[in-house]
Amino acid sequence: MKNIKLIIQYDGTRYRGWQRLSTTDKTIQGKIETVLSKITGEPVALIGAGRTDAGVHAYRQTANFKTRSSKPVAEILADCYRYLPDDILILEAYEVGMHFHARYNAREKKYLYRIYNNPFHHVFKRKYIYHVPEPIDFIKIKNAATFFVGKHDFGSFTSQKLKKKTTVREIYNIDLQHKDNILEIYFTGNGFLYNMIRIIVGTLIDVGHGKMDIAVIPKLLKNSERCLAGPTVPPHGLFLVEVSY
Amino acid sequence: MKNIKLIIQYDGTRYRGWQRLSTTDKTIQGKIETVLSKITGEPVALIGAGRTDAGVHAYRQTANFKTRSSKPVAEILADCYRYLPDDILILEAYEVGMHFHARYNAREKKYLYRIYNNPFHHVFKRKYIYHVPEPIDFIKIKNAATFFVGKHDFGSFTSQKLKKKTTVREIYNIDLQHKDNILEIYFTGNGFLYNMIRIIVGTLIDVGHGKMDIAVIPKLLKNSERCLAGPTVPPHGLFLVEVSY
Numbered sequence: 096m097k098n099i100k101l102i103i104q105y106d107g108t109r110y111r112g113w114q115r116l117s118t119t120d121k122t123i124q125g126k127i128e129t130v131l132s133k134i135t136g137e138p139v140a141l142i143g144a145g146r147t148d149a150g151v152h153a154y155r156q157t158a159n160f161k162t163r164s165s166k167p168v169a170e171i172l173a174d175c176y177r178y179l180p181d182d183i184l185i186l187e188a189y190e191v192g193m194h195f196h197a198r199y200n201a202r203e204k205k206y207l208y209r210i211y212n213n214p215f216h217h218v219f220k221r222k223y224i225y226h227v228p229e230p231i232d233f234i235k236i237k238n239a240a241t242f243f244v245g246k247h248d249f250g251s252f253t254s255q256k257l258k259k260k261t262t263v264r265e266i267y268n269i270d271l272q273h274k275d276n277i278l279e280i281y282f283t284g285n286g287f288l289y290n291m292i293r294i295i296v297g298t299l300i301d302v303g304h305g306k307m308d309i310a311v312i313p314k315l316l317k318n319s320e321r322c323l324a325g326p327t328v329p330p331h332g333l334f335l336v337e338v339s340y
Numbered sequence: 341m342k343n344i345k346l347i348i349q350y351d352g353t354r355y356r357g358w359q360r361l362s363t364t365d366k367t368i369q370g371k372i373e374t375v376l377s378k379i380t381g382e383p384v385a386l387i388g389a390g391r392t393d394a395g396v397h398a399y400r401q402t403a404n405f406k407t408r409s410s411k412p413v414a415e416i417l418a419d420c421y422r423y424l425p426d427d428i429l430i431l432e433a434y435e436v437g438m439h440f441h442a443r444y445n446a447r448e449k450k451y452l453y454r455i456y457n458n459p460f461h462h463v464f465k466r467k468y469i470y471h472v473p474e475p476i477d478f479i480k481i482k483n484a485a486t487f488f489v490g491k492h493d494f495g496s497f498t499s500q501k502l503k504k505k506t507t508v509r510e511i512y513n514i515d516l517q518h519k520d521n522i523l524e525i526y527f528t529g530n531g532f533l534y535n536m537i538r539i540i541v542g543t544l545i546d547v548g549h550g551k552m553d554i555a556v557i558p559k560l561l562k563n564s565e566r567c568l569a570g571p572t573v574p575p576h577g578l579f580l581v582e583v584s585y
Contacts, residue, residue: 104463152464176460184463215421218349218429219397219468 103156106182112149134174135164144338150330157338159197203339210278225332231303239302242312250319253288298325348401351427357394379419380409389583395575402583404442448584455523470577476548484547487557495564498533543570
């Protein structure tokens with residue numbers, strides 16, 4: 096028995112997200128499991144670090160699976176490249192200790208949300224960036240972003256609240272980069288709630304458009320009120336950048 | 341009567357090229373003509389500077405059309421943005437002199453061919469770059485490219501020879517940029533034959549792979565022998581960058 100860690104890149108456009116929901120659903124996990132089962136000759140259960148939503152992309156998603164196959168890891172990697180569609184790419188594969196678990200052992204996750212602030216949309220990047228035509232005040236966004244850093248109850252910033260489960264999370268860092276009408280917002284944290292980044296970004300854009308006062312943010316972080324936070328921005332601007340262990 | 345010049349950007353992936361061949365064919369010219377006819381309320385004939393092939397992209401294609409419509413140009417531009425699909429974008433529109441002809445008056449055209457030289461393909465740019473997995477010797481390509489600059493008979497570098505028509509063209513400049521496994525080759529010239537850039541790039545790649553000796557190139561430029569030149573590389577790496585007047 097071997098435990099194999101994979102680093103996976105994908106374009107989420109055509110998929111219903113990472114997580115396999117049924118055997119017929121088109122998911123990234125499902126697609127890779129099918130290929131790995133074919134390669135190893137046995138059923139494979141793949142554990143992903145982050146369950147990205149439908150339409151969300153990944154630069155370096157991390158996953159692991161256990162197998163009895165004696166096939167060398169380099170060969171598994173080459174077979175994956177041969178059989179996977181061109182919007183899913185296994186970048187790296189290595190054998191790791193049997194106790195390694197891609198989700199439970201994840202220490203830090205980094206996400207990126209990309210915004211194109213321009214009157215016209217971006218023809219060539221349109222599937223990988225969120226187009227916002229109305230001018231945004233980037234200074235306001237930068238200031239507003241600082242409120243989210245730290246340990247907070249993000250109950251206002253999730254669209255799926257599970258009773259009894261905590262909505263407290265810690266954002267270690269938010270880094271903004273602005274160049275050529277493209278705004279990139281990097282989020283680093285120990286974990287994120289369902290839709291949390293997309294609602295935070297929707298809230299930041301509302302602030303940048305002057306629709307929301309920056310003073311509302313600390314209130315939202317105190318009292319869970321989803322309806323007062325910004326909208327959920329679309330998935331195609333979001334990337335899982337990397338997972339640290 | 342007005343003559344209107346358009347600067348057009350498009351992702352050629354879904355189209356059978358620029359030129360309308362029949363009324364049912366999905367072409368960029370056809371798509372824009374349909375929208376312009378709807379906007380102006382009269383049949384529109386659009387003249388493009390370069391007839392890009394199926395799958396070829398454009399950053400700044402140039403075209404013109406004549407219309408009796410009194411609609412202001414800014415309004416035509418806004419209407420185009422509303423009605424065109426998101427892979428075709430009119431960047432600019434202005435009224436020009438009645439004698440301006442986008443094809444006949446074009447003085448210089450600039451094209452770009454992009455190559456991704458990496459064992460794996462590029463997940464996010466895969467539709468806009470040609471993937472070459474085997475290592476290429478970039479110095480050899482740079483040296484080989486210099487032979488093509490100038491006025492030559494490019495009869496070896498076209499897949500459609502029309503009898504009695506000259507195959508002499510002048511390439512003013514070839515500029516190579518190489519960064520992060522991406523090779524960008526810019527071609528500037530007064531005009532290019534059918535498939536000429538794609539066959540030149542195929543030939544350069546053959547040289548870069550050591551499959552063809554660099555000394556063959558001057559011979560190919562002397563005697564038209566299509567079968568001795570390199571293959572025609574795929575269209576999705578090619579961009580019409582701009583047209584000068």
